Amino acid sequence: MSEAPSEAPSAATPEAVTHSARTAGPALLASLDPLLREWLPRQRWFAGKGRPVTGFTLVAATELLPVSSKLGLLHLLVRAHQPLVPVQSAAPHPADCYQLLIGVRETLPPRLAPALIGHLDEGPLAGRTVYEALYDPRPADVLLEALRARARVGELRFERDMRQEIRAGLVPRLVTSEQSNSSVVYGDTFILKLLRRIVPGTNPDLELPLMLAREGCPRVPAPAGWMTADLTSSDDSYVLGVLQPFVQGAADGWELALRELAKGEDFGAEARALGRATAEVHTALARALPTVTLGRSQLELLVAGMTERLEAATQAVPALRPYAPELRSAFAALADLAAEGSTWTAQRIHGDLHLGQCLRSPGGEWSLIDFEGEPSKSLAERRMPQPVARDVAGMLRSFDYAAHSQRPAEPGWASLCRAAYCSGYAEISGSDPRTDPVLLRAYETDKAVYEVVYEARHRPDWLPVPLAAIRRLAANDDAP
Numbered sequence: 001m002s003e004a005p006s007e008a009p010s011a012a013t014p015e016a017v018t019h020s021a022r023t024a025g026p027a028l029l030a031s032l033d034p035l036l037r038e039w040l041p042r043q044r045w046f047a048g049k050g051r052p053v054t055g056f057t058l059v060a061a062t063e064l065l066p067v068s069s070k071l072g073l074l075h076l077l078v079r080a081h082q083p084l085v086p087v088q089s090a091a092p093h094p095a096d097c098y099q100l101l102i103g104v105r106e107t108l109p110p111r112l113a114p115a116l117i118g119h120l121d122e123g124p125l126a127g128r129t130v131y132e133a134l135y136d137p138r139p140a141d142v143l144l145e146a147l148r149a150r151a152r153v154g155e156l157r158f159e160r161d162m163r164q165e166i167r168a169g170l171v172p173r174l175v176t177s178e179q180s181n182s183s184v185v186y187g188d189t190f191i192l193k194l195l196r197r198i199v200p201g202t203n204p205d206l207e208l209p210l211m212l213a214r215e216g217c218p219r220v221p222a223p224a225g226w227m228t229a230d231l232t233s234s235d236d237s238y239v240l241g242v243l244q245p246f247v248q249g250a251a252d253g254w255e256l257a258l259r260e261l262a263k264g265e266d267f268g269a270e271a272r273a274l275g276r277a278t279a280e281v282h283t284a285l286a287r288a289l290p291t292v293t294l295g296r297s298q299l300e301l302l303v304a305g306m307t308e309r310l311e312a313a314t315q316a317v318p319a320l321r322p323y324a325p326e327l328r329s330a331f332a333a334l335a336d337l338a339a340e341g342s343t344w345t346a347q348r349i350h351g352d353l354h355l356g357q358c359l360r361s362p363g364g365e366w367s368l369i370d371f372e373g374e375p376s377k378s379l380a381e382r383r384m385p386q387p388v389a390r391d392v393a394g395m396l397r398s399f400d401y402a403a404h405s406q407r408p409a410e411p412g413w414a415s416l417c418r419a420a421y422c423s424g425y426a427e428i429s430g431s432d433p434r435t436d437p438v439l440l441r442a443y444e445t446d447k448a449v450y451e452v453v454y455e456a457r458h459r460p461d462w463l464p465v466p467l468a469a470i471r472r473l474a475a476n477d478d479a480p
């Protein structure tokens with residue numbers, strides 16, 4: 001375990017982080033406004049890509065280190081205003097709220113150059129340079145210290161599980177891989193995920209790992225600390241960040257799958273272990289939180305949602321159109337089963353499961369991470385009980401993705417993994433997902449439709465991967 005280098009700050013005391021910027025906040029934000037308008041849309045985690053930012057509203061401002069001192073740290077929650085896209089214009093759409101950590105210095109040392117937001121000539125920060133503070137070990141340390149100290153700073157609350165020891169002085173480093181949020185690793189011991197687009201209410205990224213820890217499920221790193229904002233202007237609390245034990249030397253399932261594919265090795269044993277891990281998590285969630293039975297009316301709603309998403313996707317990606325009738329019947333087949341009296345159990349699930357959300361420790365143990373669900377959906381939707389087949393379908397699609405990202409594609413590799421994963425799942429849960437092929441096909445189809453839109457928007461080169469699956473699903477030739 002590494003210790004802080006001598007340039008890191010002495011551990012911040014709760015007193016050092018008790019200065020609230022509520023009154024100075026609007027003036028600070030006004031001076032930052034032009035810089036943030038330019039900087040925010042360039043961030044990987046910015047959710048409103050493709051539309052300019054036209055202004056900001058302050059939700060909360062907290063000085064974690066006084067901005068008047070040599071090194072300041074300003075915590076901001078801001079709403080970013082953007083013009084509405086035509087499809088949204090009928091309904092009011094609240095501007096997205098983002099969590100920002102702004103460092104304030106006179107000059108930036110060269111090592112912090114990539115973190116630069118800009119230099120201010122006017123306003124309360126005139127003559128100072130502002131930057132993304134998470135690149136800087138000193139402000140990052142303030143967050144860990146606040147969690148250790150269970151600090152209350154303005155409207156920010158830092159909490160921890162006292163049963164987990166969090167040592168002072170663990171050296172922070174920002175995770176630089178592509179992420180929807182931002183994470184800082186402390187001394188290879190803990191990882192703090194700071195949510196970027198934040199919403200009020202219970203966030204499954206904290207809720208579910210806490211529940212699973214309480215259930216004694218070892219497949220998910222147990223939260224050691226968490227950060228929330230309890231705003232005086234709102235009844236709801238906002239989850240801002242979660243600290244979890246860092247799985248040292250871990251590789252994610254996607255990297256490992258590609259590595260094995262490149263070596264021509266099969267991944268069956270790992271896929272089976274992943275099936276078992278998924279079922280362990282599902283079993284624990286079903287014990288911890290309510291399950292419900294879905295009957296005809298609920299299935300009709302579910303099928304209507306899938307069909308609507310398909311219609312929207314065929315508008316957005318014309319290449320889907322030739323397959324739409326068969327895909328619609330994949331969904332309709334589910335509604336038909338419900339009409340004949342079939343019912344399904346629904347429970348809390350991961351909600352966005354794929355190989356990239358699975359970490360394997362050097363000892364071969366699998367953990368599941370990132371229980372945030374699909375960030376584009378509302379918290380209420382993400383927290384709804386759903387059939388476990390939805391997570392299973394996500395993983396089955398992921399094996400298919402890995403195999404079809406190869407030249408030439410390796411469909412046999414995918415089939416083996418998909419079957420092994422379902423067998424592993426059945427070993428723990430007692431129920432093999434393949435025994436409900438209509439449900440599984442509907443969920444795989446729904447996911448593949450989502451992927452077609454995702455790839456068309458974000459990675460057009462990848463579009464052939466989900467489109468190939470769409471062809472197989474339309475022909476009902478893709479069962480695991």
Ligand SMILES: Nc1ncnc2c1ncn2[C@@H]1O[C@H](COP(=O)(O)OP(=O)(O)O)[C@@H](O)[C@H]1O
Pocket residue numbers: 175178179180181182183191193221244245246247248250252356357359369370372
């Ligand atoms: N507990 C952990 N141990 C080791 N690495 C982790 C852990 N949690 C997350 N990571 C790493 O951080 C990355 C981002 O985490 P994730 O929760 O998926 O964030 P995001 O929602 O921003 O995508 C993961 O891909 C993984 O590599």
Ligand SMILES: O=P(O)(O)O[C@H]1O[C@H](CO)[C@@H](O[C@H]2O[C@H](CO)[C@@H](O)[C@H](O)[C@H]2O)[C@H](O)[C@H]1O
Pocket residue numbers: 180254352354355356394397398399401402451454
């Ligand atoms: O990063 P997120 O977890 O928010 O997920 C989004 O990006 C994923 C790609 O990074 C995308 O996943 C798709 O590609 C993966 C390979 O890169 C593959 O393993 C997944 O099965 C496939 O869905 C995901 O759909 C998207 O929401």
